[in-house]
Amino acid sequence: MLLSIMQKHITALLTSAALAATALASCATAPGQSLGQSPGKWSAPSLNHTKPLVIAHRGASGLRPEHTIEAYKLALDQGADCIEPDLVMTKDGVLVDRHDTFLSTTTNIAGHPEFASRKRASTDPEFPSSREDWWVADFTLAELKTLRAIQSFPGRSKEFDGQFAIPTFGDVLAFAKANRTQSGKVVCVYPEAKSPAYHAALGHPMALPILDALKAHGFDRKGAPIFIQSFEPPFVKEIQPLTELPIVMLVADKAALAEALATPGAPYWDGLGPSIPVLFNADGTSSGVVEAAHAKGIAVHPWTFRDDAPMRAAPFNSEPAAASMKRTLALGVDGFFTDFPATGVTAVAAFNE
Ligand code: G3P
Ligand code: CA
Numbered sequence: 001m002l003l004s005i006m007q008k009h010i011t012a013l014l015t016s017a018a019l020a021a022t023a024l025a026s027c028a029t030a031p032g033q034s035l036g037q038s039p040g041k042w043s044a045p046s047l048n049h050t051k052p053l054v055i056a057h058r059g060a061s062g063l064r065p066e067h068t069i070e071a072y073k074l075a076l077d078q079g080a081d082c083i084e085p086d087l088v089m090t091k092d093g094v095l096v097d098r099h100d101t102f103l104s105t106t107t108n109i110a111g112h113p114e115f116a117s118r119k120r121a122s123t124d125p126e127f128p129s130s131r132e133d134w135w136v137a138d139f140t141l142a143e144l145k146t147l148r149a150i151q152s153f154p155g156r157s158k159e160f161d162g163q164f165a166i167p168t169f170g171d172v173l174a175f176a177k178a179n180r181t182q183s184g185k186v187v188c189v190y191p192e193a194k195s196p197a198y199h200a201a202l203g204h205p206m207a208l209p210i211l212d213a214l215k216a217h218g219f220d221r222k223g224a225p226i227f228i229q230s231f232e233p234p235f236v237k238e239i240q241p242l243t244e245l246p247i248v249m250l251v252a253d254k255a256a257l258a259e260a261l262a263t264p265g266a267p268y269w270d271g272l273g274p275s276i277p278v279l280f281n282a283d284g285t286s287s288g289v290v291e292a293a294h295a296k297g298i299a300v301h302p303w304t305f306r307d308d309a310p311m312r313a314a315p316f317n318s319e320p321a322a323a324s325m326k327r328t329l330a331l332g333v334d335g336f337f338t339d340f341p342a343t344g345v346t347a348v349a350a351f352n353e
Contacts, residue, residue: 030048030297031270031298037050037051037081038050043352044331044333045294046333047297052348053081053188053301054079054081054336054345055303055338056075056078057337058339060072060075060078060342061153062306062307062308062339064151064160065161067085067098067106067149067166067167068149068164068165069167069175073175076179077182079183079345080181080341082187082227083189085189086192087169087191087192088100088195089136089206090139092140092141094141094168095169096168097167099194101198102124102127103133103139104133104134105152106150107148107150108147108149108150109134109147115143118134118139119132122135123135124198137202137204145165147165147166148161149161149163149164149166169191169210172191173189173213173216177219188226190226190248191228192228192229193207193210196232207238211242222244226246227247227248227271227301228243229247230249231251233249233260236248237263240268247269247270247271248271248273249267251274251275251278252275253275253277267293270298271298271301272298273301273302274289275302276302276305276324276328276336277311277313279302279328279331280314282314282315283315284314284327290333302333302336302337305325305344306338307320308339310324321338322346329351
């Protein structure tokens with residue numbers, strides 16, 4: 001049922017392809033083109049044939065504890081175009097960089113006896129109440145700043161555990177502003193609002209704080225090197241009219257894409273961030289999602305390529321990340337997320353050779 005709904009929406013998008021393609025031909029810029037990427041130089045059918053962006057997923061998180069300034073710095077050193085901070089909110093309403101609303105897996109909080117009594121059952125609807133943890137929303141920024149990040153991904157080096165602080169979103173924007181990519185371009189920042197409905201229920205709506213932080217760092221104008229992303233269609237719909245910055249709708253699978261497309265007014269996003277398998281049929285051919293999005297002028301940025309965790313779903317069959325990147329670049333994606341930016345940069349460089 002969900003698949004047929006999705007196919008209906010993809011068909012609807014494709015039906016308008018000719019009209020949209022005409023509009024696109026006269027479109028001066030596409031999302032991301034303002035980042036100094038030259039249109040017309042890329043052999044695959046990305047929007048305006050613009051070179052795809054390498055987006056460092058949680059920083060160079062394959063090699064450093066995720067969501068730390070050191071992980072973002074290594075990403076830039078390796079040639080990434082964008083750094084990705086996932087955002088959650090503290091008890092005192094500050095946006096901080098964490099993937100999760102809890103702290104046990106990415107910080108050393110378990111080794112802080114002063115916080116031992118603060119461990120409690122989940123009230124985040126994403127997790128069952130049986131999950132006991134320390135929750136970001138229970139801690140002030142000052143308390144969180146006493147913690148240090150750890151590597152959470154099994155099998156990755158723990159050499160840097162316990163060394164790096166949790167940055168605020170403001171810290172990341174200041175870091176981005178003070179640096180350049182390896183090729184001398186402005187650093188693109190790709191923030192994700194994590195669990196915005198949960199945070200709003202706690203009294204911390206996220207849209208305005210995100211936009212205010214961007215404005216405070218001069219990243220609010222049209223063409224600024226920013227993409228704002230979320231998995232929650234109501235949040236995407238809420239924030240889209242509040243800013244001229246591109247907004248990206250994240251979808252975890254084909255059913256989630258169908259659900260987002262079924263919401264009134266869809267597609268009300270400038271970019272689509274699908275999990276990689278959404279873009280393919282089992283036989284390795286295109287699912288049509290890239291083509292349909294491009295027909296609407298919507299950029300496509302799939303996630304997440306990992307050197308140490310090749311995808312097991314067809315058509316990837318556990319192939320190395322570089323091979324999966326190559327097959328995905330051939331579809332014409334406009335960028336992609338990877339935990340290993342060096343592999344992504346190499347794959348992009350090799351693609352047009
Ligand atoms: O935001 C793109 C990708 O990061 C989505 O997955 O769970 O790693 O934030 P997640
Ligand atoms: Ca993310």
